[in-house]
Amino acid sequence: MLAGAGGLVLMASGALGQQVFKEIHELQPGEFTWHPERQPTGPVAVIVSLDEQRVHVYRNGVRIAVSTCSTGKPGHSTPTGVFVVLQKDRNHRSSTYNDAPMPNMNRLTWDGVALHAGNLPGYPASHGCVRLPLKFSALLFEVTHLGTPVIIADSHTAPAEVVHPGLVLSGYAEHEFEDVLATLDDKKHPADWALDDGYPISSMIASSYDAKIVVIENDREVAEGKLLWDGRPLGSHVYVLQGPHEGQKGMHWSALTYGDPAAEAHDLRRVRTEESFAADLRRYIHPGMIFIFTDLPLHPDSRSGRDFVIMS
Template identity: 35%
Template sequence: MKSSRLFLGVFAAATVLGISQDKQYDPSSFTWNPKLSESGPVVVSVNLKSQKAAVYRGGVLIGSCLVSTGRQGYETPTGVFHILEKDADHHSSKYNNASMPYTERLTWGGVALHAGGLPGYPSSHGCVHLPFEFSKKLFEITSVGTTVIVSNGDVPHEVSNQHRIEFAAANQSEMEWRPHDSEDGPVAVLYSSADKELLVVRNGVMIGKGPAHEKAFAKKPHGTYTYVCDGWNQDKDGQYHPHWHQVAGPQGSHELKAFSHIQMDPRLKHVMDVVMKPGTTLVLTDDSLSNATRSQPGFLVMHGGLLAEN
């Protein structure tokens, strides 16, 4: 009898301890200061190593939180994603109708941001668990197409603004343009200096590609850079030029404000001008692209709809 009581006591203590360690409803698990930047594109950065996330709006950090990502065997994929779908009262079709409040889908294979348990280590089946109140606040300011970066590197402490990277017309060349393959959704652009090729992706589907090359005005560190379009500024000559804020890149790269033009077929340049809008993601990489559009081993870019199968 005593041994039974002892077992029940230990079990109860372990249960209470487990609950007390779960910070899903703990106010200390997140920060939220939306008044620091009340407008501009929103970018979410998730760090698998530190189990933390940061939220930027208009290039300014407005929130951060603890997360719990995929456990061993269910690792959360790294890459640059777009929010594909939102559901404030989602229930899992795979895991016994489990409640997943404030779900923001990153892949059609089941990876998403949503409120969930935060035990202090990776514990999910691949999703990114967020504090409940934080997930609600984030849900209110994001939209379909918002950029989400998942990486093993450090969560950046700042995002730099007013980078000028332009697309310019060059000689006519072979190109592909299939806008009807995906007629709506978030737009992303990938340029590889190794392959001298540019890809245009909409809602996770490649709709265009063609040869391109970069005309650099400054030496830049080798690596992969990620930008989000702020909008367009008008110069003294009356011409409009896209400006970007940088959300990821090699150390020391944020200081480079205007270092390149990407030159391409005039027809591809024209369609780029048509599909680009504030919030468009641009990834520049010095690495070669594979069929999966990988910018580095294990890291996919702009491939949210198809990434879950890798």
Template identity: 45%
Template sequence: MKASVLVLVCCLLMPVAAEAVPFWGAKQSSPADTQPAALKPGEWIWGGDSKAMGPMAVLVSLTEQRAYVYRNGVLVAVSTVSTGKPGHETPTGVFTILQKDKDHHSSKYNNAAMPYQERLTWDGVALHAGGLPGYPESHGCVHLPSEFARRLFDSTNMGMVVVIARSGEAPERLVHPTAISPISATTGADDEAAPLPAGEAFRWQPEKAPEGVVSLLMSTADRRIFVYRNGVEIGRARIEFGAAGPPQGTHAYLVAAGGQPGRMPPWLRIGIPGHEEEARQPVSPQDVARVIAPGAFVAQVLPLLSPGVVLLQTDAHVLPETTGVKTQVLNADPPTL
């Protein structure tokens, strides 16, 4: 009898094993060339990220059931999501991250696990890992794939802007975003830049962001190159391509060390999902010369091309007059040199 009592006491004193937290969604990124519209529920693309690249912002399209992540004005990740079901609709508007809790459990819904929670409102709306059936089924939160939620949690800062948009309530450029951010990373406001007028080769406005990290985006479909500093567009130009034609697909490039003042610096390719074999490959001078930009524009950009600056290439349209709902995600993760 005493032995039985002793066993019972020992069992009562043993720690209760924590309930296993579910894992939702794909474990690895889809290739960077994947069209976001082709992502299946739970799938995502994470091209890479570095906080050194500049301010981050997130745009959630309730209509598309997708989240778009921008760093320094350029798309670096996209994911399928599941938002609020009827009666528990996810609110639209501009929010900021109020609180972060990696191992959060709900105080409202039976202690349900909400890993990598990033709170948007004090009454319970947040980004976090959760179920992804392919349609809105949450109680108002934005459910993300577990691995995507982990990476996003590690990349964000308190106070970061999150915009949630729905068709009929927001401009379509926010509902169906492209590879260039349609929102301000600091205020979340609709931040559409005017197109280049007919006959204008380029625009250069460095005073819009006098300092900060620089990134570039090139759309071979629209024949445009964009320059961002601290999340703000400071220039864009029309471009053409040499006899070899434009490069194809989604690729990323990094300015390498060893450049000379006033001359085009050396570039390295960045390995992104689906193109991992390109990591650290040098870009030949012939490939660099394929891109033809106005000389006066190049003269303005060259002093900004310090080692570590990233250029992101897409063959998708990004201009409002040419875009539909399709886009491509680009990478922003510098390789280890």
């Protein structure tokens, strides 16, 4: 069940899309920019800016594309927060809206929110999904993977590069770096998975409200530990693990802030946990996993059941 466009939307003006060379604020409905050569490799993150009605695509911290979009109309607003791609279907059809075609679908929730091709009238008009130009949606489909983080927010900042001097949530001596590397042996990035590989996608959420950290594999909570931090608000940040950083002997993350541009700067060293839980975390960590800071409570009002999403 996916909310979105009607059955004939792909015939509407501008729905096919057109690649252009323009400033972002000058893009007209259906127009997009696409420059993957700016950063050919690395983890992808997608940010949907509701205020701008734009979708920004970053790879390894570098913006490679921007597209116009159409999000939820009044009464069917697109939820804000942090999501991951749960399912991909190039030829999806709606089970709710008269078998309507929704090409190049990246599912964000099981109850109906997704990125997909559809009509772009120049204003929010969907039933909750994020509609994209058809040509852009096909290009985006090729670079996303199960577990790709998608942040939907009113505003955002460009990603920053962060190296944490340790695995995560704990310190270590430099001579132990080889042990850190060993925890990533035989763990592929989700971008390298086949759709039917069945690897669990690990995500961590640190909530200052609950003073705890939870680990989610796919849509199931698998571990919980105590959050130790400096007592100040954490802000709304998303960290994507790129892998080990040999030069600085630590873990290399790409960090994004959403919702509040004035939020405190990225600093993974602000948070820790008890040693026993930090050791237990090693079994879940893999390149491409995401780690979220939030000041919201971790109950159903801020995380929807079996979907992985922190609602803001």
